[in-house]
Amino acid sequence: MATLRKSLSPQTVLKRRQGGGKGPRYGKRVDANQLEIVEALEAISCDVLEIGWPLDLLVGYRGRNWLLEIKDPKKPPSERELTGEEQGFFSLWRGQKVMVETVDEAIAVVTGG
Numbered sequence: 001m002a003t004l005r006k007s008l009s010p011q012t013v014l015k016r017r018q019g020g021g022k023g024p025r026y027g028k029r030v031d032a033n034q035l036e037i038v039e040a041l042e043a044i045s046c047d048v049l050e051i052g053w054p055l056d057l058l059v060g061y062r063g064r065n066w067l068l069e070i071k072d073p074k075k076p077p078s079e080r081e082l083t084g085e086e087q088g089f090f091s092l093w094r095g096q097k098v099m100v101e102t103v104d105e106a107i108a109v110v111t112g113g
Contacts, residue, residue: 031056031072033101040103046110054089055097061110066096068109073101 034056041048047060055069071080082090082099090097100106107113 031070032074033072033103034070037068037070037100037103037106041106041110044107044111054093055086059106059110064096064110066098066110067093068106069097069099070106071099071101 030050030052034050038048038050038057041057041059041061045061049058050056051058055067057068057070059066059068069082069086073080080101090099098109100109
């Protein structure tokens with residue numbers, strides 16, 4: 001199965017940062033461990049979209065989908081907390097959404113392990 005690794009184009013991100021285009025404004029930084037997690041999920045045949053908003057990743061695996069918010073375990077705990085916007089999303093979204101810090105956590109979420 002081919003992977004779908006995609007991300008928003010730089011033009012789309014720039015438009016949103018400047019308040020143009022559809023969707024919220026954002027200029028979110030990518031956590032240092034995100035690429036490692038994306039590559040590990042792709043290695044087990046997940047489809048991974050780096051969406052950046054409202055959470056970092058949309059992951060599909062064996063007919064199920066998850067929204068993953070990546071946090072860097074090397075940062076102090078205060079810097080790994082959900083932002084106010086992320087907390088609001090977590091409280092309202094009824095689908096699968098999880099905050100993960102490591103490859104093992106991400107794989108366990110999508111595989112049910």
